[in-house]
Amino acid sequence: MKVAFTLNGTAATWSGPPVTRLAAALRDDLGLTGTKVGCDAGDCGACTVLLDARQVCSCLVAMGQVEGRSVETVEGLAGTDGTLALLQKSFLAHGAAQCGICTPGMLMAASELLREVPSPGRDEVEDALGGVLCRCTGYTKIVDAVLGAAQSMPMVAPSAGAAVGARLVRVDGHAKVTGRDMFGADGIPADALWIRVVRSPHARGRFTLGDLAPLRRRLAAVLTAADVPFNGFGIYPDIKDQPVLADGVVRYRGEAVLALVGERAAVLSIRDDEVPIAWAPEPPVLGIDAATAANAPLVQADRPKNLLLDGGVRHGDAAAAFAGCAAVAEGVFETAFVEHAYVEPEAGWAERVGDRIEIHVTTQTPYMDRDEIANVMRLRPENVRIVPTACGGGFGGKLDLSVQPLVGIAAWLLKRPVACVYTRSESMAATTKRHPARISAKFGCDFTGKLVACDVSATFDTGAYASWGPTVANRVPVHAMGPYAVPHVRTWGEAFFTNGPPAGAFRGFGVPQAAIAHEAIMDELADKLGIDRLEFRHRNALRAGDTTATGQVLAHSAGLAQCLEALRPHWRRAQDEAAAFNNKGDIRRRGVGIGCMWYGIGNTSMSNPSRMRIGLSPGGTLTLYSGAVDIGQGSNTIMTQIAADALGLPAAQFALVAGDTDLTADAGKTSASRQTFVSGRAAEAAGWDLRQQILRLANAGPDALLSLEGAKLTVRDGAEVRAIDLATTGTLTGEGTFDPPTTPLDANGQGIPYATYAFAAQIAEVEVDIELGTIKVLRIVAAHDVGRAINPTLVEGQIEGGIAQGLGLALMEEFLPGRTENLHDYLIPTIGDVPEIECILIEDRAPLGPSGAKGVGEPGLVPTAPAILGAVHYATGVRARRVPLLPHRLREALIKLQEGALKGTGA
Amino acid sequence: MGDYVRPSRLEEALSALARPHTVLAGGTDFYPARVGRTIDEDILDIGAIPALRGISSASTGWRLGATTTWSEMIEADLPPLFDGLKQAAREIGGRQIQNAGTLAGNLCNASPAADGVPCLLVLDADIEIASSTATRRVPLDQFITGVRRTALMPDELVVAIHVPRPAREARSAFLKLGARRYLVISIAMATATLEIADGHVAAARIAVGSCSAVAQRLVALEAALVGARLDRQLAARVDPTHLEPLSPIDDVRGSAGYRRESVLVLLRRLLAGFAP
Numbered sequence A: 001m002k003v004a005f006t007l008n009g010t011a012a013t014w015s016g017p018p019v020t021r022l023a024a025a026l027r028d029d030l031g032l033t034g035t036k037v038g039c040d041a042g043d044c045g046a047c048t049v050l051l052d053a054r055q056v057c058s059c060l061v062a063m064g065q066v067e068g069r070s071v072e073t074v075e076g077l078a079g080t081d082g083t084l085a086l087l088q089k090s091f092l093a094h095g096a097a098q099c100g101i102c103t104p105g106m107l108m109a110a111s112e113l114l115r116e117v118p119s120p121g122r123d124e125v126e127d128a129l130g131g132v133l134c135r136c137t138g139y140t141k142i143v144d145a146v147l148g149a150a151q152s153m154p155m156v157a158p159s160a161g162a163a164v165g166a167r168l169v170r171v172d173g174h175a176k177v178t179g180r181d182m183f184g185a186d187g188i189p190a191d192a193l194w195i196r197v198v199r200s201p202h203a204r205g206r207f208t209l210g211d212l213a214p215l216r217r218r219l220a221a222v223l224t225a226a227d228v229p230f231n232g233f234g235i236y237p238d239i240k241d242q243p244v245l246a247d248g249v250v251r252y253r254g255e256a257v258l259a260l261v262g263e264r265a266a267v268l269s270i271r272d273d274e275v276p277i278a279w280a281p282e283p284p285v286l287g288i289d290a291a292t293a294a295n296a297p298l299v300q301a302d303r304p305k306n307l308l309l310d311g312g313v314r315h316g317d318a319a320a321a322f323a324g325c326a327a328v329a330e331g332v333f334e335t336a337f338v339e340h341a342y343v344e345p346e347a348g349w350a351e352r353v354g355d356r357i358e359i360h361v362t363t364q365t366p367y368m369d370r371d372e373i374a375n376v377m378r379l380r381p382e383n384v385r386i387v388p389t390a391c392g393g394g395f396g397g398k399l400d401l402s403v404q405p406l407v408g409i410a411a412w413l414l415k416r417p418v419a420c421v422y423t424r425s426e427s428m429a430a431t432t433k434r435h436p437a438r439i440s441a442k443f444g445c446d447f448t449g450k451l452v453a454c455d456v457s458a459t460f461d462t463g464a465y466a467s468w469g470p471t472v473a474n475r476v477p478v479h480a481m482g483p484y485a486v487p488h489v490r491t492w493g494e495a496f497f498t499n500g501p502p503a504g505a506f507r508g509f510g511v512p513q514a515a516i517a518h519e520a521i522m523d524e525l526a527d528k529l530g531i532d533r534l535e536f537r538h539r540n541a542l543r544a545g546d547t548t549a550t551g552q553v554l555a556h557s558a559g560l561a562q563c564l565e566a567l568r569p570h571w572r573r574a575q576d577e578a579a580a581f582n583n584k585g586d587i588r589r590r591g592v593g594i595g596c597m598w599y600g601i602g603n604t605s606m607s608n609p610s611r612m613r614i615g616l617s618p619g620g621t622l623t624l625y626s627g628a629v630d631i632g633q634g635s636n637t638i639m640t641q642i643a644a645d646a647l648g649l650p651a652a653q654f655a656l657v658a659g660d661t662d663l664t665a666d667a668g669k670t671s672a673s674r675q676t677f678v679s680g681r682a683a684e685a686a687g688w689d690l691r692q693q694i695l696r697l698a699n700a701g702p703d704a705l706l707s708l709e710g711a712k713l714t715v716r717d718g719a720e721v722r723a724i725d726l727a728t729t730g731t732l733t734g735e736g737t738f739d740p741p742t743t744p745l746d747a748n749g750q751g752i753p754y755a756t757y758a759f760a761a762q763i764a765e766v767e768v769d770i771e772l773g774t775i776k777v778l779r780i781v782a783a784h785d786v787g788r789a790i791n792p793t794l795v796e797g798q799i800e801g802g803i804a805q806g807l808g809l810a811l812m813e814e815f816l817p818g819r820t821e822n823l824h825d826y827l828i829p830t831i832g833d834v835p836e837i838e839c840i841l842i843e844d845r846a847p848l849g850p851s852g853a854k855g856v857g858e859p860g861l862v863p864t865a866p867a868i869l870g871a872v873h874y875a876t877g878v879r880a881r882r883v884p885l886l887p888h889r890l891r892e893a894l895i896k897l898q899e900g901a902l903k904g905t906g907a
Numbered sequence B: 001m002g003d004y005v006r007p008s009r010l011e012e013a014l015s016a017l018a019r020p021h022t023v024l025a026g027g028t029d030f031y032p033a034r035v036g037r038t039i040d041e042d043i044l045d046i047g048a049i050p051a052l053r054g055i056s057s058a059s060t061g062w063r064l065g066a067t068t069t070w071s072e073m074i075e076a077d078l079p080p081l082f083d084g085l086k087q088a089a090r091e092i093g094g095r096q097i098q099n100a101g102t103l104a105g106n107l108c109n110a111s112p113a114a115d116g117v118p119c120l121l122v123l124d125a126d127i128e129i130a131s132s133t134a135t136r137r138v139p140l141d142q143f144i145t146g147v148r149r150t151a152l153m154p155d156e157l158v159v160a161i162h163v164p165r166p167a168r169e170a171r172s173a174f175l176k177l178g179a180r181r182y183l184v185i186s187i188a189m190a191t192a193t194l195e196i197a198d199g200h201v202a203a204a205r206i207a208v209g210s211c212s213a214v215a216q217r218l219v220a221l222e223a224a225l226v227g228a229r230l231d232r233q234l235a236a237r238v239d240p241t242h243l244e245p246l247s248p249i250d251d252v253r254g255s256a257g258y259r260r261e262s263v264l265v266l267l268r269r270l271l272a273g274f275a276p
């Protein structure tokens, strides 16, 4: 059918099956990939467009319904001359786009509102944007951007040497607010074949494949385990335990079994029941108890006791020290599988170029992808090129392989481009999760409230495959005592295989789970001694000069005490307000809670170097070649700011080449909050290196000022001015590397696991509906020691986004295989759930970091859940032992408390 | 590839249904049920039929066209009798869903958690159904027969929803309990219409959703309210025995016990809210 309509003000026609989704027609046929698809089910709002000036999900509109109507997309917002609309400018100025995958939807939803209500209030903005999910920003800056869209805010353009510390607009922001940024599913070649993966409906079982010949006749290929040259991948060089395609055995629901490769319509038209697989399901091993039971079936045959790994930290003699404590508190805390729920599902495509394979993919870690693909495909790493697309959110979930090996193998065999885009439920079922944890924590202190001893054991459900399980099990014992000076420590971490989804990396690597435990215990100890909860933490905060439980002396940059001091007035005010509210005797009660954290930046006791390059071409093009992938957190901008100041030229003069393994150097993975600290330091060194070369050429002193105009580089050294003609010098390249100094941990966990640590404390104010058990978070004040805020807007964005995820962890997120495999049933916070957030940046410089900066990617979410749960306890007396604290769970705990069944300890 | 018809006249739509077609209205339930696969069924798109649109009133009551969207409902100029339905409309999905999703789609989809169902139950709504040969009217409580089951025959279409005009002053209200602010399916919801005479309840209609396969009227509670003064004490008339028609289940959104308990809370708050 032919459909005639108006598209962004211009007459347009389209032909195809009228039941085609508008989103698909826009993206696949009309070339407008600014409209994003995150779920195809109305749940995420990424596909929001205006239809006759009303916002709708374009994934729920049939092309047949568009006839004669007007469709507006993000591509139509800017003027025909490219001038950005005020709203787009406001998004840029406020830093409202992080990864940018939700941005087009947000912009369109806001456009509907602003046309009717030019100066809306916060409630109106929330109502208008309530149908668009953002997983990165915590919505704060989005609300600000819409509220501020009427006023134009000046864009910061720092001069040479002034980039660090400036609220520079993201260097990749323009592409994000115009819909031109290309994500994993946006640049797929028109002639690409498609893959649909057939997945296991069973958590555990065996299968045999029937006759695939009929399917193969309809398709270009049906890939099985036999087609994978080396059928095992995994994060650790010695643990390649996850098959690309299952070989007769499945270990979790959602595991990949077959890949159907063919024309897109052909692979989509094949129903799962047409695929001849004979299943023999077995009872799955689900949860820690089942995995550790005597005679538990093994998840992986060569892993006795289902144990992946264990280990811990010992310092002093905790067992003996408890005896002398004035107060001791303990408890067991449990958390669930949590899904990353980035708005962009996994997507990418591959192309064989001679004897090389090129993979364009949304990823957090191009270099690990390259090496892993080389291993799986039995190619040399030089024969693999990874070209990261824009990444629509990662949070740890795009550190593991997803589509890469499938598209790689298929494109290699078929010698045609092959693409794969996961559906939402496939993304949720198949990819890694946050580790469910059971944490037993016991702390003791003296009568003045000084912590004396701590004993924490953390047991993790690592799911069917190892993934990042070892990282979690290693990191947690180092952090499990919390950001406090405790002389006698025993901590333990262990991870067990189950038939759950593979648990991997998720913002915080297990530390958020541990923080729920240690912070609850801090509250209880403080309460027992009658000491204010904030002051108790302040008394025990790790400070510069203290020795950690691993025996590391923190020489510098341990700003927790400063964070708590900055929060003190807010803490008092919030408590006064809560008390006043509660005195009214309403059925709602308010509470105030506090959470603290520390977080080691970079890999635990492992080398994790970064290398950065800056090139100055004969034509005068200044390019930062960064292998660090910006997954929304802003590293493209941060690296540019750091490099600019180190070199001494304005950030605006930099071009950027990011991620491509053929064009950049290895800057490691975007995880462990390491890019600003590690890659930033390398970028700084690269800037210095190039500067040195220039100064040498000009024979100028260290304080000389540089300026670049075309191919002319001017060096002013006091009164002397020298011009360098770049055309004659050839390309100049500055290079820098950095690998944070750490040492291995010994059998007692002693050593230097990290070169520096971030610290933070947050206060949450909540209101609990006692009768319904619902919790509304009213406000969060977050104080973070970031060393140095290279770009305060981006730093706040990380904190606000982390807080939203922490809120989800505390109150609503629980992944249940087969039951919450979509964004309808798996709830993440919407714009109406995240409260106002105030960020306080503490800058206790880390001498090793670039300009003193540390990392902030993960710390944002770690203290949030503890603060919220502490506030719920304050309001109700219920201490949550299991998250998420869903309304029915809180209500049950309240009833138990009222019945006195648990004598004051809650549920 | 299936057929796709988008008639502008009701008669054409009805004659198309001589052959089975899947009806497509706002698409907000249709598409989510078809993610990641080819759609090859025959489709009857009813979005272009003026006769199915719009809200009109007569002395006997109101006619809500089948394809009236939630947004049109919110914006319509209607008496306080419709306040509950409007409140529900504001809490359905997000704006995008409200702009596209239709009233009849909500009923025909027959989800136990459909917010529109209890609201229309307490408005005493009748469903007008047409086929190419006949037209009939079915009270809503007989229209939805089970989880995702209705009394609709394959050749029939919902044409309109009829709400009778109460003899007295009448007001309605709606409360939804969900685990987040927007885009949330109800853990439970409660709604009431009270007809009021001389500051007393002359008639009451109460319904609860998400606590049984099909939203249920609470007839015993309705009876207990008749004659009561319209003040905050109304809430005190709610008694756990009134929930007898409900059969809540445990699911990912909440436990059965929690549903039972919170429905009582919702009902008390709902009724207290009617006090002047």
Ligand SMILES: Cc1cc2nc3c(=O)[nH]c(=O)nc-3n(C[C@H](O)[C@H](O)[C@H](O)COP(=O)(O)OP(=O)(O)OC[C@H]3O[C@@H](n4cnc5c(N)ncnc54)[C@H](O)[C@@H]3O)c2cc1C
Pocket: A041, A042, A043, B022, B023, B024, B025, B026, B027, B028, B029, B030, B031, B032, B046, B066, B067, B091, B092, B093, B094, B097, B100, B101, B102, B103, B104, B105, B106, B107, B108, B109, B113, B114, B115, B116, B152, B156, B157, B158, B159, B183, B184, B185, B186
């Ligand atoms: C993100 C999201 C959030 C949602 N939130 C809510 C919510 O909070 N509360 C809630 O109750 N619902 C919610 N829904 C469900 C849905 O939006 C509503 O049920 C909506 O009213 C359905 O209307 P529609 O026109 O889109 O139906 P469609 O999808 O077009 O149709 C739904 C079904 O009804 C049939 N049908 C439609 N109209 C007729 C007719 N006139 N005659 C015969 N058959 C017909 C169709 O064949 C189909 O089977 C949500 C959906 C999404 C995607």
Ligand code: FES
Pocket: A036, A037, A038, A039, A040, A041, A042, A043, A044, A045, A046, A047, A048, A057, A058, A059, A060
């Ligand atoms: S893609 Fe349309 S709502 Fe998610």
Ligand code: FES
Pocket: A096, A097, A098, A099, A100, A101, A102, A103, A133, A134, A135, A136, A137, A343, A392, A393, A632
């Ligand atoms: S910026 Fe909103 S989802 Fe990433």
